[in-house]
Amino acid sequence: xxxxxxxxxxxxxxxxxxxxxxxxxxxxxxxxxxxxxxxxxxxxxxxxxxxxxxxxxxxxxxxxxxxxxxxxxxxxxxxxxxxxxxxxxxxxxxxxxxxxxxxxxxxxxxxxxxxxxxxxxxxxxxxxxxxxxxxxxxxxxxxxxxxxxxxxxxxxxxxxxxxxxxxxxxxxxxxxxxxxxxxxxxxxxxxxxxxxxxxxxxxxxxxxxxxxxxxxxxxxxxxxxxxxxxxxxxxxxxxxxxxxxxxxxxxxxxxxxxxxxxxxxxxxxxxxxxxxxxxxxxxxxxxxxxxxxxxxxxxxxxxxxxxxxxxxxxxxxxxxxxxxxxxxxxxxxxxxxxxxxxxxxxxxxxxxxxxxxxxxxxxxxxxxxxxxxxxxxxxxxxxxxxxxxxxxxxxxxxxxxxxxxxxxxxxxxxxxxxxxxxxxxxxxxxxxxxxxxxxxxxxxxxxxxxxxxxxxxxxxxxxxxxxxxxx
Numbered sequence: 487x488x489x490x491x492x493x494x495x496x497x498x499x500x501x502x503x504x505x506x507x508x509x510x511x512x513x514x515x516x517x518x519x520x521x522x523x524x525x526x527x528x529x530x531x532x533x534x535x536x537x538x539x540x541x542x543x544x545x546x547x548x549x550x551x552x553x554x555x556x557x558x559x560x561x562x563x564x565x566x567x568x569x570x571x572x573x574x575x576x577x578x579x580x581x582x583x584x585x586x587x588x589x590x591x592x593x594x595x596x597x598x599x600x601x602x603x604x605x606x607x608x609x610x611x612x613x614x615x616x617x618x619x620x621x622x623x624x625x626x627x628x629x630x631x632x633x634x635x636x637x638x639x640x641x642x643x644x645x646x647x648x649x650x651x652x653x654x655x656x657x658x659x660x661x662x663x664x665x666x667x668x669x670x671x672x673x674x675x676x677x678x679x680x681x682x683x684x685x686x687x688x689x690x691x692x693x694x695x696x697x698x699x700x701x702x703x704x705x706x707x708x709x710x711x712x713x714x715x716x717x718x719x720x721x722x723x724x725x726x727x728x729x730x731x732x733x734x735x736x737x738x739x740x741x742x743x744x745x746x747x748x749x750x751x752x753x754x755x756x757x758x759x760x761x762x763x764x765x766x767x768x769x770x771x772x773x774x775x776x777x778x779x780x781x782x783x784x785x786x787x788x789x790x791x792x793x794x795x796x797x798x799x800x801x802x803x804x805x806x807x808x809x810x811x812x813x814x815x816x817x818x819x820x821x822x823x824x825x826x827x828x829x830x831x832x833x834x835x836x837x838x839x840x841x842x843x844x845x846x847x848x849x850x851x852x853x854x855x856x857x858x859x860x861x862x863x864x865x866x867x868x869x870x871x872x873x874x875x876x877x878x879x880x881x882x883x884x885x886x887x888x889x890x891x892x893x894x895x896x897x898x899x900x901x902x903x904x905x906x907x908x909x910x911x912x913x914x915x916x917x918x919x920x921x922x923x924x925x926x927x928x929x930x931x932x933x934x935x936x937x938x939x940x941x942x943x944x945x946x947x948x949x950x951x952x953x954x955x956x957x
Contacts, residue, residue: 495622495887496527497591499584501608502599503531503542503570507626511657512599513549515879521560524884529564530587532571532580542570575600575607581615588617595886597624602639609646618646624653624886627718628709629895632911633904640897653886654895658719660878663840667814668726670838670846670869680818682793687833688937690800690815691723694807698764698922699781704772710779711761711803717907720801721748724787727814727838728794737891741899748902750791754910758786762927763917764806778917781805784930787906800934806922811943814838830861837944845869847944 519525573580630636729747762782782804830851918927
């Protein structure tokens, strides 16, 4: 059984309490939740090292010091609620001692900040110790390596927890700019008349990073760009941008719209994908000298539904590119008749930038002052705010504690996303080498050739929205 959606968890247990994810994300989120008054329940860390509670509290203080600073009052309250259970996830005694530490809690939230290979052991241990009933389970991505492993992982978790009790977390969905995209899309009436194949020429989504693997070469060798961000983050952005309006603002309705859209995306074929690897990647620590793992991927996708049939969607992501930015460009079709010569420089366009700035803009053509009927690009609409109010993990942990599933993936959606990329995951096509600081391998230009080329992200507020890359 799972708790009712409006039941607040009465204890938070996070496995992997001594690990990197807890240090980087979870402890800062717990302090923030405490500061806002959203966390007033026992917090139990579980991990293998034989730490004392004082060691865990010291680790928590070190974490929040490194990520925003210590809030004396909030951290003091958080530290007073912390406890620790040391033990092996393969041993039942660990879970029996955890059951004792939970005390009278009847609706705990279990957060698995551990490798997916341990999910089954933990779920089984919780069930054997009598801790799984009425509980919620939060699991981190990656959720599988392909469709088959995702399905196997779902079966493993469902042996103990019902689907309604499983919260698959993707921190990207908790980002304020992503939430802003959803709100802008469905809170305004002027988009709907043009948000279809009759008016939109093509869509581009770019997630660029100007750095490499940053010492995580061993991890990256296991995933690559397709698994790391394309299958989850970027397909999620595409889904939010293109799905049909949900019938209600609740988890079930939103999940239904997302799954329907994902099922409409045509599975990738070899000719729709270009993979790249930046020069020097094979010299990174933990990377094979003969590695064929992609650090860059560009793809052309097609949606086979009534709204989007025939509109190409271009997605690219990569490391060691010229800048760090996440941006969506929705390029509209030009007017059917060109009344003015020369024609306007670019077609109308919506721009949604999530990083490094946060803004939504509409570019259009307006007449230049003077006698001639000559135009130039202008921005008609722009919304800008400099930073996130709430960090993603704070938002998502708070939602899971309350039982709000809107921002969490479900079984059908996860498997539908894997079906899109599964045909090319093990493709043996050679990975194209590209120079650090470039926009990836030149071969990716063929994907967008008929649509005018890739659009360079408008990474400053004043930069032209129409600038394109040169090959």
